[in-house]
Amino acid sequence: MNLRSGLRSLVLLLVWLLITAGYILLFAYLGSLAQVYSESGENWYGGGRGVSCGISSGISSGISGSKHSSLGISGSKHSSLGISSSKHSSLGISSSEHSGISSGISSGMSSGKHSDISNDASSGVSDGERVSESETAERLTILSIPGLSFLELTEPWLTQMPELQRLLREGALGAVNTRLAGQGGKDSYVSIGSGRRSVSGPAQAYTQREKVEGYSANLIYRRYTGTDSGQEAIVIPSIDRMRRANQSSSYRGRPGSLGDLLRRNYIQTNVWGNADVEGEAESEGTGSGKGLRRYAAFALMTRQGTVEQGDVSQATLMPSPYHAGGVTTDYSFLTNKWRQRADRSISLLELGDLQRLYTFKSRYSENSFLAHQQVVLKEIDHFIGTVRNQIGDNEELWILSPGVHSEANRRKLTMSPLLLYRKDGQRGLVRTESTRRDGIVTLLDLTPTITDRLGLGNEKDWTGKAVSIKPYEQPLSFLQRELGRMEAVYRLRPPLLTAFTVYEMIVLFFGLYFVWFQKNRDSPIMRALLWSILVAPVLLFALGWGVGGSGLVISQGGSGVHAAASHGSYGTWIDISQVVLLVVMLAAISAGLARMNLLAAFSLIGVVTASVLLLDGWTGAEVMKRSVLGYDPIIGARFYGMGNELMGVLVGSAALGTMAWAQNGRRASRISWRQGSLAAKPLLVWGLAGGYAALLLYLAMPSGGANAGGAITASVALGMSWLGLGTADRPPRPRIRTIWLILVLLITALIVLWVANAVLKGASSSHIGDSFRYLLAGNGGEIRSIIARKLKMNLHLIRVSIWSKVVLTCVLVIAALLLKPPRRMLCWKKAYPLLVNGWIAITMGAVVALVFNDSGIVAAGTMITYATVPMLLVAVEENAHSISSSH
Numbered sequence: 001m002n003l004r005s006g007l008r009s010l011v012l013l014l015v016w017l018l019i020t021a022g023y024i025l026l027f028a029y030l031g032s033l034a035q036v037y038s039e040s041g042e043n044w045y046g047g048g049r050g051v052s053c054g055i056s057s058g059i060s061s062g063i064s065g066s067k068h069s070s071l072g073i074s075g076s077k078h079s080s081l082g083i084s085s086s087k088h089s090s091l092g093i094s095s096s097e098h099s100g101i102s103s104g105i106s107s108g109m110s111s112g113k114h115s116d117i118s119n120d121a122s123s124g125v126s127d128g129e130r131v132s133e134s135e136t137a138e139r140l141t142i143l144s145i146p147g148l149s150f151l152e153l154t155e156p157w158l159t160q161m162p163e164l165q166r167l168l169r170e171g172a173l174g175a176v177n178t179r180l181a182g183q184g185g186k187d188s189y190v191s192i193g194s195g196r197r198s199v200s201g202p203a204q205a206y207t208q209r210e211k212v213e214g215y216s217a218n219l220i221y222r223r224y225t226g227t228d229s230g231q232e233a234i235v236i237p238s239i240d241r242m243r244r245a246n247q248s249s250s251y252r253g254r255p256g257s258l259g260d261l262l263r264r265n266y267i268q269t270n271v272w273g274n275a276d277v278e279g280e281a282e283s284e285g286t287g288s289g290k291g292l293r294r295y296a297a298f299a300l301m302t303r304q305g306t307v308e309q310g311d312v313s314q315a316t317l318m319p320s321p322y323h324a325g326g327v328t329t330d331y332s333f334l335t336n337k338w339r340q341r342a343d344r345s346i347s348l349l350e351l352g353d354l355q356r357l358y359t360f361k362s363r364y365s366e367n368s369f370l371a372h373q374q375v376v377l378k379e380i381d382h383f384i385g386t387v388r389n390q391i392g393d394n395e396e397l398w399i400l401s402p403g404v405h406s407e408a409n410r411r412k413l414t415m416s417p418l419l420l421y422r423k424d425g426q427r428g429l430v431r432t433e434s435t436r437r438d439g440i441v442t443l444l445d446l447t448p449t450i451t452d453r454l455g456l457g458n459e460k461d462w463t464g465k466a467v468s469i470k471p472y473e474q475p476l477s478f479l480q481r482e483l484g485r486m487e488a489v490y491r492l493r494p495p496l497l498t499a500f501t502v503y504e505m506i507v508l509f510f511g512l513y514f515v516w517f518q519k520n521r522d523s524p525i526m527r528a529l530l531w532s533i534l535v536a537p538v539l540l541f542a543l544g545w546g547v548g549g550s551g552l553v554i555s556q557g558g559s560g561v562h563a564a565a566s567h568g569s570y571g572t573w574i575d576i577s578q579v580v581l582l583v584v585m586l587a588a589i590s591a592g593l594a595r596m597n598l599l600a601a602f603s604l605i606g607v608v609t610a611s612v613l614l615l616d617g618w619t620g621a622e623v624m625k626r627s628v629l630g631y632d633p634i635i636g637a638r639f640y641g642m643g644n645e646l647m648g649v650l651v652g653s654a655a656l657g658t659m660a661w662a663q664n665g666r667r668a669s670r671i672s673w674r675q676g677s678l679a680a681k682p683l684l685v686w687g688l689a690g691g692y693a694a695l696l697l698y699l700a701m702p703s704g705g706a707n708a709g710g711a712i713t714a715s716v717a718l719g720m721s722w723l724g725l726g727t728a729d730r731p732p733r734p735r736i737r738t739i740w741l742i743l744v745l746l747i748t749a750l751i752v753l754w755v756a757n758a759v760l761k762g763a764s765s766s767h768i769g770d771s772f773r774y775l776l777a778g779n780g781g782e783i784r785s786i787i788a789r790k791l792k793m794n795l796h797l798i799r800v801s802i803w804s805k806v807v808l809t810c811v812l813v814i815a816a817l818l819l820k821p822p823r824r825m826l827c828w829k830k831a832y833p834l835l836v837n838g839w840i841a842i843t844m845g846a847v848v849a850l851v852f853n854d855s856g857i858v859a860a861g862t863m864i865t866y867a868t869v870p871m872l873l874v875a876v877e878e879n880a881h882s883i884s885s886s887h
Contacts, residue, residue, distance in 0.1 A: 136455035137422065139395040140346045141338070141387060144296055145380060146185045146275050147355035148401035149408035150175070150417055150483060152377060153476065160377055163385035164419075167399065171421035173475040174430030174467070175483060177636045178403050178416050178443045185275075185355075186295035188402035188443055190242070190255050193299045195447040195462030198253030201245050203238035205271075205297035207313040212237070225305070232306035234271055234297045239305025250792060256303035257459050258447055263308070265456050268345035269300040271310035272334050275352025276317065277325045277359055291325070295402075296350035311337065312350075324356040324372070331383045339390070346450065349387075351380055358405040388421070396453055397421045400446070412490055414634060415440075415483060420469070428472040429479065433465040435639035437625070439479045441467055442636065485626055486633050493628040496540065496579075501802045504533050504865065505809045511872040512813050515879065516820065527594040527876055528587070531601070533869050535589050537649045537862065538609040539582055541616075541627045598877055599664035599835070602870060606657020610695070613650045617642060617698055617705060629862075637855070641706030642699065648849060648859035651714045652842050652866030654695055655721045658688055659838025660870075662725060685725055692718040696749070700756035708753055709853030713863075715749035716742055717845025724837035742844070793854040803861030807846070810861075810868040814843075817871050828874065835870070842867040 151157070158165060178188050190200040206217035208229060213220060221235040222228055229235045236242070239255070246253040262269055275293035294312045301307050320328040329351055341347050353376045361369055384399065391397050401416035408414065418430060418441065429439040432449075444464035451458055452466040472478060507529045514526050593601045616623045621640070624630040629645045631638035642650065662684060696714045699705035723741065798804050818825050829836050842863060849859035 137394055137396040137453050138344055139341065139392070140398065140450065140453055141341075141391060141395065142346070142348045142398040142400060143384060143387065144348060144350045145354060145399065145401050146293075146350065146352055146403060147358050147405035148399075148417055149404035149413055150415060150480070151404075151408050151411075151413065153417060154480070157374075157377055160374055161381035161384075163381045163388065164399075167384065167388065167397075167419050167421050168476050170425075170427055171419050172426065172428050172430050172469040173479055174418040174420075174439050174441050175415035175479055176400065176418045176441055176443055176446070177414070177435075177633060178401075179414060179634075179636045185402035186293075186298065189295045189298040191253070191443055192446050192450075193258045193301060194246070194253040194255050195257050195459055195464065196253050196444060197251040197463075198246050198255055199242075199249065200255075200295065200298055201238065201242050203236055203242045203298070204292050205234050205236050205294040205301070205307070205312050207311050207315070208233055208235055210313050221305070227304065229306050233309050234301070234307035234312055236297065236301055236305035239301075239303075242305075243303075252461075254303065254461065255298065256301050256305065257462070258450065259300050259302040259307070261451060261456060261459060262300070262346060262454075263302055265454075266344065267454060267456075268342040269308045269310075270338075270341055270345060270347040271297045271300055271307050271312060271350070272337050272347070273316045273329060273350035273352065274312045275350060275355045276314070276327070277356055293352060293355070296348055300346065300348055309341075323353065323376075324360045327356075329353050329379075329383075331379065331386070334383070335386055338387070344454075346454065351383065353379065355405065358407065361406070391423070393423055395422065396425070402443075412487065412634065413483070415486075418446075420467070426469045426471060427475070429470045429475045430467045431470045432467045435633070437482075437633065437639060438470055438472070439475065439482060440633055440639065442639075489626055489628060489630075490632055490634045493632060496628050498802060500536055500540065501806050501861075504536075504806060507533060508809050508813050508868065508872070511869075511876065512816055515817070515872060515875040522879060523876070524591075524594055527873065528590040530869050530873050530876070531593045531605075532586050532590040533865060534605050534609075534653075535586055535593070537629065537646075537653075538605075538612055539586055539589075540629050541613065541623065541646065541649075543578060543582060543627060597664075598873060599660050599832075602660030602835070603657050603664055606653045606655075606660060606866070608657075609653035610650055610657060613642075613646060613653075614695060614698060641702075641704065642710060644707070644710070644849070644853050644855045644859040645862050647699065647705065647707050647710035647713065647853075648846070648862030648864075649866075650695065650699075651710070651717050651845055651849075652863040654692070654714075655717050655838050655842050655845070656866045656870060658691070659721055659724075659834050659841075662688070663832055663834040685722075688722055688725070692722055696752055697756060700749075700753045702757055709849060709856065709859070711753050711756075712746060712749040712852045713845050713849040713859065715752070716745045716848045717841045717863075719745040719748065720841035720844060721838050724834065724841065742848075746848075794850075794856050797855050798857045801855075801857055801861075803858045806861040807850075807857060807864060810864045813868050814871060817875060824875075832874070835874075839867040839871065 152161075153164075153168070186200045187198065190198045206212055206220075208216065208218045210217045217235050217237065218229050221237045224237045225240060242255050246255060259269060273296065275295070277291040277293060297307050297310070297312055314327075316330055316333055317327040318330040318333075319326060334349055338347055338349060354373075357369075357372055357376055364372065388397060398421070399417070399419040401418075404414055404416055420430065430441055431438055432441045432445045434442050434445050442464060444462070445467055446464065447462055448458045448464050449467040458466075511526060511530050514521075514523065593605065596604070613624075621630075621642070624642065624646065627646070629643075629649070631641075631643040633639055637643075665684065692714075695718065696711055697704070699707045699714050700711040705711075720741070825836070846860040846864040846867075849863055850856035853859050
């Protein structure tokens with residue numbers, strides 16, 4: 001009988017694995033179709049046909065042989081809309097210095113060809129290639145372009161910027177998550193200067209001799225700080241207010257940390273340019289002058305709020321009635337100043353014209369905005385070429401954006417471009433340990449990268465990791481596809497998870513109603529609905545194979561020609577087919593499980609779900625990265641390891657599956673485990689111990705799940721499950737013993753975390769290891785700030801997350817099942833002692849997950865489901881047994 005039961009379970013397991021494998025392969029095939037279509041289909045980025053820069057045909061006066069002409073006709077320095085041999089012609093007809101917009105703009109938009117800028121025949125990393133070691137540079141130049149997004153790195157705009165195309169061919173490309181910086185570009189700059197998330201408040205930077213409140217900025221700085229700025233070129237009078245704001249925040253940023261390190265190592269710091277919209281410095285003093293956008297200096301200032309060299313005043317702009325805000329960047333002025341930089345220096349030049357243009361977008365007609373955007377991008381591109389031509393062999397050029405423009409934000413394309421270039425440098429994708437994803441970095445990684453390139457050390461409290469370069473043949477095409485995948489997950493995640501959680505709550509309440517008021521009925525449909533809740537997580541996880549992404553698509557809509565992350569009509573069909581297939585598979589598997597033996601079905605769904613998650617996690621987490629239950633790089637809460645949704649699923653399914661398997665084996669043997677007469681008992685007990693240890697180690701390892709709260713949760717839930725194997729027939733342990741047991745398991749988890757992150761980490765590091773370093777160094781302030789941030793995040797999610805409603809629903813259902821009839825749990829304890837032990841362990845694990853995770857309500861919501869639904873299923877089966885016994 002035992003052999004027959006074991007063979008049956010083995011056959012069912014194999015069948016389930018085949019079904020799951022077929023499901024994954026089918027979605028992988030659909031994803032590959034989408035990728036093939038993206039590489040060759042119409043209106044998709046990557047070599048097919050698309051909408052080209054139709055603006056050119058809509059401008060009657062084209063571009064001639066000018067050095068940097070742009071829709072100009074005059075010989076002016078900055079003309080507009082015509083043909084000229086001027087250095088900077090744009091949007092003009094007359095011979096004046098700033099000529100006006102002519103009738104040369106028409107509304108035509110043309111179609112044409114477009115292709116990737118790379119001419120390489122193949123993409124991907126060659127065999128044997130390794131991530132390059134960084135090379136130091138004597139001088140570093142950073143061109144900051146507020147508002148620049150990946151929309152500008154697609155057609156039609158890319159063809160308008162040949163210098164940028166050259167850098168894309170010869171440099172290293174990345175996408176920067178700037179959401180970690182806080183609010184907009186100004187917090188991006190101060191976060192770079194701090195090496196960790198920081199806020200700037202209302203502060204502005206001023207050139208020393210500028211007039212502020214009727215006095216020089218140096219006098220205002222002395223008024224508020226009590227010190228003289230000396231020979232420093234740029235001052236931030238509100239530096240003390242900024243410092244206090246950061247010290248009182250949970251992130252405890254230190255604005256000026258980078259600048260201090262550069263100053264101690266005799267690296268000259270230079271900042272030129274601004275993103276001012278309009279107005280003069282003296283308009284509203286040190287708070288935030290009307291129209292002033294003087295934030296770039298925050299990145300290189302010292303902790304005293306000063307920058308050695310530079311100019312952020314109106315002198316970096318020149319009047320231009322036909323540019324947004326009536327001003328434009330004086331590129332000649334910036335070029336002359338930049339040429340005077342020292343041999344060992346870092347220079348930050350802010351080019352604010354694109355952001356100014358988007359600030360006034362609502363005032364433009366559709367065609368006029370597109371024409372002006374083309375002019376601005378051409379002027380920026382020309383300046384990029386000027387700088388590139390003049391950098392030396394031992395010098396680096398960076399192009400970055402502290403934040404994307406409003407249109408990209410509206411489309412949720414919040415990743416900013418990052419380009420690293422040196423004449424003898426490597427081409428490829430940037431990579432960092434902060435994200436462990438090719439081409440994706442965080443804004444905070446820029447700080448240690450700056451010092452790494454200049455051959456300096458890092459401050460201990462910086463949270464980013466230095467960027468390296470991974471060789472890649474077509475970095476732009478790869479990154480466009482990756483951004484398409486991320487956007488697809490970002491787009492699918494909210495509706496799918498909302499639909500699932502609402503469905504789950506409805507089914508749970510309906511199941512409770514059925515148990516209470518339909519005692520004389522047996523409903524296979526009710527059982528199938530309940531089973532679908534347990535089946536859905538593994539299917540939603542496997543859906544990640546089908547999220548292939550298409551890259552950025554060129555489309556034409558109400559706002560003219562634009563690029564957007566979208567799947568197009570074909571991609572929409574793929575999404576719909578995946579959801580339909582998901583529902584069909586969910587219904588079929590749930591109906592099959594509803595016909596199985598209850599304990600066998602519990603063990604099957606639990607063991608398979610946990611095995612699939614662990615297998616993917618230990619083999620690179622490729623499915624997890626694309627799953628709607630995984631983490632979202634666009635949000636930026638996590639970039640690697642296992643997120644809390646899947647952590648709850650993993651621990652809950654493992655506890656349920658193994659305890660149901662043990663209960664099923666115990667029932668089949670008909671022998672008391674307490675007597676020790678079951679031959680397989682030691683093998684089962686120690687086999688489960690090994691499996692639980694592997695799961696715990698995976699969650700603790702920096703190269704695995706890297707989830708400290710998950711490791712603590714698994715230690716408590718799985719530890720209680722394992723210890724319950726030998727006490728199933730004994731009276732319940734005293735409450736004080738249970739408390740001591742939980743404390744021992746918590747200490748065990750901490751020991752495992754320390755060993756995994758200090759001894760077994762290898763080349764990997766994680767935020768957990770950083771926390772242990774703070775702890776061992778006695779940095780109590782840092783530990784307190786980490787705890788404060790996690791508590792703040794958890795409380796926020798409890799208030800707003802739909803998972804808090806799921807947890808509340810599960811708690812109400814469990815309470816209702818235990819209260820009516822009042823002795824139900826005692827009966828279950830006698831009939832299913834090991835299974836009930838698993839439910840208790842899962843519930844206790846959910847409580848621990850809620851306490852020890854920054855998004856604990858999410859983990860608790862997915863985890864407690866694996867106790868609530870099995871309780872309802874057992875109660876529904878009792879109804880069926882009562883019907884059969886009455887007959």
